[in-house]
Amino acid sequence: MIALSVxxxxxxxxxxxxxxxxxxxxxxxxxxxGRTGDVQLAGRVVGPVSGDAHSGGLRFRLEDIGGTARSRxxxxxxxxxxxxxxxxxxxxxxxxxxxxxFVAEPGSMITKCPSKxxxxxxxxxx
Amino acid sequence: xxELGRAALVVTLGLAVYAxxxxxxxxxxxxxxxxxxxxxxLIAAFFTTAIASVVLVAALLRHDFSFTYVARxxxxxxxxxxxxxxxxxxxEGSLLLWLLVLTGFGAAAVRLNRRWARDLIVWVVPVFAAxxxxxxxxxxxxxxxxxxxxxxxDGAGMTPSLQxxxxxxxxPLLYLGYVGLTVPFAFALGALLSGRLDERWLIATRxxxxxxxxxxGIGQLLGAHxxxxxxxxxxxxxWDPVENAALMPWLVATAFLHSVMIQxxxxxLRVWNVLLVILAFSLSLFGTFLTRSGVVNSIHSxxxxxxxxxxxxFIGVTVAVSLGLVFWRLPQLRSPTKLESPISRxxxxxxxxxxxxxxxxxxxxxxxxPMLSEAIRGEAIVLGRSYYDFFLRAFGLPLLLLxxxxxxxxxxxxxxxxxxxxxxxxxxxxxxAGVVLLVLGAxxxxxxxxxxxxAAFVGATIVMEFVRGTRARKALGAASWPGAFSSLMAxxxxxxxxxxxxxxxxxxxxxxxxxxxxxxxAEAKLSQGQSLAISGYTLVYKxxxxxxxxxxxEIRATLGVSRESDDLGTLEAxxxxxxxxxxxxxxxxxxxxxxxxxxxxxxxxxxxxxxxxIFRVFVKPLVNLxxxxxxxxxxxxxxxLWPDRREQRRLVARAGEVGLPATR
Numbered sequence: 001m002i003a004l005s006v007x008x009x010x011x012x013x014x015x016x017x018x019x020x021x022x023x024x025x026x027x028x029x030x031x032x033x034g035r036t037g038d039v040q041l042a043g044r045v046v047g048p049v050s051g052d053a054h055s056g057g058l059r060f061r062l063e064d065i066g067g068t069a070r071s072r073x074x075x076x077x078x079x080x081x082x083x084x085x086x087x088x089x090x091x092x093x094x095x096x097x098x099x100x101x102f103v104a105e106p107g108s109m110i111t112k113c114p115s116k117x118x119x120x121x122x123x124x125x126x
Numbered sequence: 127x128x129e130l131g132r133a134a135l136v137v138t139l140g141l142a143v144y145a146x147x148x149x150x151x152x153x154x155x156x157x158x159x160x161x162x163x164x165x166x167x168l169i170a171a172f173f174t175t176a177i178a179s180v181v182l183v184a185a186l187l188r189h190d191f192s193f194t195y196v197a198r199x200x201x202x203x204x205x206x207x208x209x210x211x212x213x214x215x216x217x218e219g220s221l222l223l224w225l226l227v228l229t230g231f232g233a234a235a236v237r238l239n240r241r242w243a244r245d246l247i248v249w250v251v252p253v254f255a256a257x258x259x260x261x262x263x264x265x266x267x268x269x270x271x272x273x274x275x276x277x278x279x280d281g282a283g284m285t286p287s288l289q290x291x292x293x294x295x296x297x298p299l300l301y302l303g304y305v306g307l308t309v310p311f312a313f314a315l316g317a318l319l320s321g322r323l324d325e326r327w328l329i330a331t332r333x334x335x336x337x338x339x340x341x342x343g344i345g346q347l348l349g350a351h352x353x354x355x356x357x358x359x360x361x362x363x364x365w366d367p368v369e370n371a372a373l374m375p376w377l378v379a380t381a382f383l384h385s386v387m388i389q390x391x392x393x394x395l396r397v398w399n400v401l402l403v404i405l406a407f408s409l410s411l412f413g414t415f416l417t418r419s420g421v422v423n424s425i426h427s428x429x430x431x432x433x434x435x436x437x438x439x440f441i442g443v444t445v446a447v448s449l450g451l452v453f454w455r456l457p458q459l460r461s462p463t464k465l466e467s468p469i470s471r472x473x474x475x476x477x478x479x480x481x482x483x484x485x486x487x488x489x490x491x492x493x494x495x496p497m498l499s500e501a502i503r504g505e506a507i508v509l510g511r512s513y514y515d516f517f518l519r520a521f522g523l524p525l526l527l528l529x530x531x532x533x534x535x536x537x538x539x540x541x542x543x544x545x546x547x548x549x550x551x552x553x554x555x556x557x558x559a560g561v562v563l564l565v566l567g568a569x570x571x572x573x574x575x576x577x578x579x580x581a582a583f584v585g586a587t588i589v590m591e592f593v594r595g596t597r598a599r600k601a602l603g604a605a606s607w608p609g610a611f612s613s614l615m616a617x618x619x620x621x622x623x624x625x626x627x628x629x630x631x632x633x634x635x636x637x638x639x640x641x642x643x644x645x646x647x648a649e650a651k652l653s654q655g656q657s658l659a660i661s662g663y664t665l666v667y668k669x670x671x672x673x674x675x676x677x678x679x680e681i682r683a684t685l686g687v688s689r690e691s692d693d694l695g696t697l698e699a700x701x702x703x704x705x706x707x708x709x710x711x712x713x714x715x716x717x718x719x720x721x722x723x724x725x726x727x728x729x730x731x732x733x734x735x736x737x738x739x740i741f742r743v744f745v746k747p748l749v750n751l752x753x754x755x756x757x758x759x760x761x762x763x764x765x766x767l768w769p770d771r772r773e774q775r776r777l778v779a780r781a782g783e784v785g786l787p788a789t790r
Contacts, residue, residue: 005477009484012520016513023509026496031505040508054651054732054740080731080742082359083701083711 299345306338371413574643626762640748
């Protein structure tokens with residue numbers, strides 16, 4: 001009977017994966033080139049930040065969190081902007097590349113909050 | 127002073143190593159005096175850790191910035207409560223707190239049980255000592271809170287969003303929960319090592335597990351409430367890896383608290399229970415590893431620190447050693463009894479366990495999937511909210527239903543006819559509630575409707591149980607109805623406290639379903655004088671004000687709120703711009719309806735120089751039941767936790783009947 005229950009649980013699991021498929025790949029800005037599908041992009045915000053997230057879109061660039069790769073990507077974002085968003089912050093957004101610009105899904109931005117566990121870093125205020 | 131702290135920790139490490147080696151040798155060779163000495167070393171380790179902790183707190187209070195830790199986490203201007211909270215605010219301090227709680231719990235659990243379970247305790251001591259050795263090694267060699275530097279004139283301060291009363295209670299409660307799970311783990315391993323595999327280790331640790339589980343539960347709800355009120359994105363739980371890290375051990379501990387009853391009563395599920403305890407402890411270590419190592423993308427980002435690999439190694443050793451011991455003792459762990467029928471209380475509890483574990487493993491899979499897919503396919507695939515929501519429904523809704531069935535169904539074997547009698551009223555109540563809700567328009571969300579219907583079913587069973595029990599007490603000669611009720615509670619705290627906890631889960635389910643399945647949202651850019659309508663409310667944007675507080679510029683939009691023709695007063699939403707930290711924070715406006723539990727939740731998304739504001743407004747029905755659930759949960763847990771000598775005697779006596787003879 002335990003085996004039966006386990007089988008039922010596994011069946012639910014398979015059901016999910018067959019209906020919903022996998023999730024989105026999470027990648028760094030430097031790995032974005034040439035990709036067409038939906039991805040989750042994690043990177044560090046590079047200024048200048050311009051535009052309006054509620055009309056026309058907020059514009060900024062993202063670079064790899066490691067920071068060594070020079071391949072920055074332009075981003076257009078609409079929707080609500082988290083409190084902590086600013087140049088230098090690490091953010092995660094969903095979206096896809098369109099004509100060289102990463103167009104984010106509205107409202108998908110998450111900023112990583114400077115946590116109580118993280119010592120203040122001098123590079124953070126850049 | 128830092129030397130005293132360092133020395134105290136080195137002594138702690140020495141004591142822990144001694145307690146481990148001497149304790150293991152004593153247990154193996156059967157040396158009673160040596161075992162006593164190991165036990166004393168464990169207790170002494172608590173006191174030396176306490177000395178180190180006092181040194182750190184004193185340094186924090188004196189603003190001694192020659193302590194790198196103090197300079198990094200606090201500043202001169204930080205209010206005293208938050209200065210103290212910096213003790214667990216940073217990594218090194220929180221590891222020290224972990225060690226403090228661990229040695230404290232260990233010393234107390236060992237002393238409390240040393241008389242009636244001596245043969246078990248001799249093996250429990252070295253297990254505690256092994257865990258303490260790991261943590262004291264970390265604070266001595268890898269992440270010492272007593273590193274010094276040339277004192278800067280002021281410290282770096284604390285992030286504004288963490289200068290919040292919730293952060294005084296939320297992290298330590300989670301710690302109490304995580305560390306508390308070490309107690310059942312140590313006793314389970316002690317039982318495996320000593321070969322005393324009867325039910326005594328369960329009886330010895332029941333209250334510890336309950337306590338850890340309560341602290342974890344309340345800690346998580348506090349975190350959720352903090353996110354809801356302070357972070358201001360309109361939600362309370364985001365399936366973030368760090369949030370999941372606390373939820374997983376809680377789910378496993380919940381499963382354990384239930385399956386324990388089956389073992390106590392029928393001697394079944396022995397292997398299963400040991401495995402659950404090992405899993406719960408490993409998950410609490412894994413949670414710490416997740417939050418510290420930065421291997422997954424989380425809203426809570428933590429410094430990539432050097433302790434990640436150490437934790438991973440410790441988890442590996444823990445799992446390998448524990449499973450090895452289980453395998454070694456497998457023949458003795460065989461149950462004397464078997465499941466007799468798929469319709470019985472044992473079976474219902476088993477289904478409950480499987481569902482809880484399935485939910486936990488689905489969450490675990492979601493958490494580690496990015497890492498696994500990165501290792502295998504070279505790119506991290508993130509499973510989003512829909513993944514978790516799906517499994518919460520697939521496993522959570524049946525769990526909710528079982529919560530009504532399990533406690534009422536007969537042990538061993540229940541007939542279908544008796545089921546029909548027992549569940550006639552709850553089923554009718556649930557169907558009635560379902561029809562009424564459908565008429566009221568709850569059909570817009572099927573999972574929500576199902577959740578409400580199941581909640582009505584469980585609610586009815588709980589009410590029925592209390593009514594039946596109170597009546598029986600009255601018939602047995604209680605003077606009054608309230609007297610009958612309180613004697614009912616007093617005589618069987620565990621059972622009726624459990625029902626209270628179940629009631630809180632019903633409230634939680636209703637609150638979660640209401641606020642996530644039946645919420646509404648509207649967004650509009652308003653100039654002063656314009657209005658916005660949402661689910662019967664009308665909000666008029668009246669004015670925008672700016673004021674200066676001690677450390678921030680506060681901008682507030684005032685909205686007039688009305689529903690139909692009732693004037694409900696005003697609501698303020700805006701932003702704070704913190705001057706020194708150069709941070710902006712959303713300050714949301716929330717209007718709670720005390721009668722219906724509904725919240726009107728207003729975020730001022732963007733404020734333009736011309737005074738127009740983009741407002742995002744949520745109406746969240748029944749969301750306040752979630753917080754009410756927290757209070758009821760605490761009440762129920764306290765009822766079950768309350769010391770009860772009579773019950774303890776009964777359990778000890780029963781342990782003697784079910785398993786091997788209990789030696790005292």
